Amino acid sequence: DSGVTQTPKHLITATGQRVTLRCSPRSGDLSVYWYQQSLDQGLQFLIQYYNGEERAKGNILERFSAQQFPDLHSELNLSSLELGDSALYFCASSVSSGANVLTFGAGSRLTVL
Amino acid sequence: GQQLNQSPQSMFIQEGEDVSMNCTSSSIFNTWLWYKQDPGEGPVLLIALYKAGELTSNGRLTAQFGITRKDSFLNISASIPSDVGIYFCATPEETSGSRLTFGEGTQLTVNP
Numbered sequence A: 001d002s003g004v005t006q007t008p009k010h011l012i013t014a015t016g017q018r019v020t021l022r023c024s025p026r027s028g029d030l031s032v033y034w035y036q037q038s039l040d041q042g043l044q045f046l047i048q049y050y051n052g053e054e055r056a057k058g059n060i061l062e063r064f065s066a067q068q069f070p071d072l073h074s075e076l077n078l079s080s081l082e083l084g085d086s087a088l089y090f091c092a093s094s095v096s097s098g099a100n101v102l103t104f105g106a107g108s109r110l111t112v113l
Numbered sequence B: 001g002q003q004l005n006q007s008p009q010s011m012f013i014q015e016g017e018d019v020s021m022n023c024t025s026s027s028i029f030n031t032w033l034w035y036k037q038d039p040g041e042g043p044v045l046l047i048a049l050y051k052a053g054e055l056t057s058n059g060r061l062t063a064q065f066g067i068t069r070k071d072s073f074l075n076i077s078a079s080i081p082s083d084v085g086i087y088f089c090a091t092p093e094e095t096s097g098s099r100l101t102f103g104e105g106t107q108l109t110v111n112p
Helices: none
Strands: A005-007 A010-013 A019-024 A031-037 A043-050 A053-057 A064-068 A074-078 A087-094 A108-112 B005-007 B010-014 B019-024 B032-037 B043-049 B055-058 B061-065 B071-076 B085-092 B100-102 B106-111
Touching (some): A019 A087, A043 A064, A043 A074, A043 B100, B032 B071, B043 B055, B043 B061, B043 B071
Parallel strands (some): B010 B106
Antiparallel strands (some): A005 A019, A031 A043, A031 A087, A087 A108, B005 B019, B019 B071, B032 B085, B055 B061, B061 B071, B085 B100, B085 B106
16 A cells, blocks of 8 residues: 555546546645556656645646645546546655655546447 | 657566666656556556666666666566566656656566
8 A cells, every 4th residue: 555545446437527536645745646547658747736736737638627635635627528538547646846756546547438 | 848768668578587678868867766567556666766877776676877867777687477567767857856757668577
C-alpha cells in the first residue's frame, strides 16, 4: 500500500457521461498530480495541485477539470466522455510542490462504451 | 517539452538472465528516476539518481546516471518471475522541477 488512495478502482460508463475520480494523498503530502495512461502509451501528465492551488498543467483536455480540497484530497472530473478517454488514471502525491519523487496510487481504470 | 526515448520497448527473457535497458534524451538532466509498474498497479520508485556518473544499486537492480547527463541505464541481474512489469525512466520537468516526464516504458516478460 503506497498510502495514496484512489477510488473507484474500476468504472464503466457510456459516451457523453460525466465521472469523478477521487484521490487521497499520502499523509503529510501537500501536492497531488494526475496522470493518464492509455493503452500502449506511457504516463501523460494532466495537472498538479499544491495545497489547494493549481501549480502546473499538462495536456489536459478542456472537458477535464480537477480540484484539491482543504483536506488535501483531489478530484478529477471527466465530462462529455468519448471512447478515447478510456484509460488508467493515476494520482500521485509528494510532500512539496518541488519534490521530484512521486508516490503513485493504484489507479482508476475508466472504460467508456 | 522534454522527451525521453526508452529502449527496448519490450523484452522476453528466461529466468536467471540479466537485463539491460536504457533511456536517452537530447536534453540534460540533473535527476533520473526509474519506476516499475506491476500489472494492475501504479508505478513504484526503484532508484533515484542525482549526480552524473552515479551508480546506485537496489538489490538486484543497478542504475547509472550517464556522464553526459542525457542518458541513464537500468540493469537487472539474475531475473526472477516477479520482475515482470513495465519499467519507466522519468525526469523532473525542467521549469517546474516537480512534475515528472516519463519514458514510454520497457515491458519485461520473464519466462520461468
